[in-house]
Amino acid sequence: MKTIKLAVIGAGARGFLSYMPYVQRFPREAEVVAVAEPNNERRTRFAEALHLGPEQLYSSWEELLSQPKLCDAVLICTQDQMHYQPTIAALRAGYHVLLEKPMSNNPMECVDMERIAREEGRLLSICHVSRYTPFWQKMKQITHDGLIGDVISIQHNENVGYLHYAHSFVRGNWRNDALSSPMILAKSCHDMDLIRWIVDADCTKVSSFGSLGHFHIDNAPAGSTDRCTDGCEVEHTCPYSALRYYMQDTELNPFAALIADPPSETNRMKAILEGPYGKCVYRTDNNVVDHQTVNMEFENGATVIFSMCGFTRDMNRIVQIMGTKGEVRGDLLSGRIDLFEFSSGTQSVIQTLTSNSGHQGGDDGIMRQFLSDLRNGQYIDTLTSAEASLESHLMAFAAEESRRKEGAVVDMKLFRQSLSSTVLSESR
Structure with missing residues (x-):
């Protein structure tokens, strides 16, 4: 087995905690030869865990990619708005790329990245890790094999979880679309991708509604203060108390470990006192x-309703797919799938494997597949290639455009043509 050599750009939660455990468990499959990370503590932690020397450490992606070609592929795990430039530079320098989702918060950059990867003959794979989980692979198999006939309609719910939402999208890195991406892209591009994958047809029309309904100053309780530590009169009863939430045992609450590096009690309290959390x-x-x-609405006539909500007790995805010959319902958290076939009138229960590892095993799955694709020279038509991912990204961008226009219907054909024309004219 050829050992694939990798460089990592961005050694935060995704670049280090999500993907490096696979490399550490399977050293014959992959070897990390360099890391670029501006945060000194993260860079040092990464170097110690992956046994890198000082000459293998870089403070920026520009510094790393200015060197002669170091390895086979680059993992790019920076923040949303920092994907485009290092991806283009890496592709132009001859690297294959595994890119954290979303591709970019700019639709034209997404189109451009896919185009350049195709022109360079490089594998650009997007971290749509959900496709690699046993649950979603079984859902895809059921629909692909025709067990429920033609897919007619889908109802797909994303339960974000009230504490996860508050951590990541009220206080955290994805709280403001000027700093990251709109919610439909930052969080729900997984869902857009799964919907497109299961329906297996191009989307023709999109409309969307939504708002920031609760987490704003108008809903601040009487007696609340700017920070939870400023003498807030309702802190002890508030479900979002930073003191109670982030000072929990990090083994019980993994989000608590993300607000300080390293996440000692002293460092976490300092982050609560001084930082956004x-x-x-x-x-x-x-x-x-x-x-x-x-x-x-899709070209094959299928219709889909997707709902994302931050006010749920758990982090889960629940789906119901209705076809001409049956219906299938699934609960990701439990791994349970219920299949009902009209002809026999029978219901069968399928229990898929669940996992405590990242994204129900999806983080491991995409690393395994990416390395396999590189060893086998499979650079196009891969499961989560940029070509496969681009369409669902455009669906998300169209949804956000519709939402900002009070639910106006977006014609996807015209939307795609407008973006492609702009990108081509700017590339000349």
């Missing part, structure tokens, strides 16, 4: 929606 959830600079629905 100690802010009152009603007094931050957040602007992304806390609930959104998207209506979609």
Whole structure:
């Protein structure tokens, strides 16, 4: 087995905690030869875990990619708005790329990245890790094999989880679309991708509604303060108390480990006192929606209703797919799938494997597949290639455009043509 050599750009939660455990468990499959990370503590932690020397450490992606070609592929795990430039530079320098989702917060950059990867003959794979989980692969198999006939309609719910939403999208890195991406892209591009994959047809029309309904100053309780530590009179009863949430045992609450590096109690308290994670959830600079629905119509006649909500007790995805010969319902968290076939009138229960590893095993799955694709020279038509991912990204961008235009229907054919024409004219 050829050992694939990798470089990592961005050694945060995704670049280090999500993908490096696979490399550490299977050293014959992959070897990390360099890392680029501006944060000194993260860079040092990464180097120690992956046994890198000082000469293999870089403070920026520009510094790393200015060197003679170091390896086979690059993992790019930076923030949303920092994907385009290192991806283009890596592709032009001859690297294959595994890129964290979303591709970009700019639709024209997404189109351009896919075009350049195709022109360079490089594998650009997007981290739509859900496709690699046993649950979603079984759902795809059921629909692909025709067990419920032709797909007619889908109802897909994304339960974000009230504490996850507050952590990531009220206080965290994805709280403001000027700093990252709209919610439909930052969080729900997984769902757009799964819907497109299962329907297996191009989307023709999109409309969307949603807003930031709760987490703003107008809903701040009487007696609340700018920070949870400023003498807030309702802190002890608030479900979003930073003191109670982030000072929990990090083994029980993995989000608590993400607010400080390293996540000692002293460092976490300092982060609560001084950083964004100690802010009152009603007094931050957040602007992304806390609930959104998207209506979609596809070329094959299928219709889809997608709903994302931040006010749920758990983090889960629940789906119901209705076909001409049957119906299938699934609950990702439990791994349970219920299949009902009209002809026999029978119901069967399929229990898929669940996993405590990242994204129900999806993080491991995409690393395994990416390395396999590189060893086998499979650079096009891969499961989560940029070509496969681009369409679902455009669906998300169209949904956000519709939402901002009070639910106006977006014609996807015209939307695609407008983007492609702009990109081509700018590339000349």
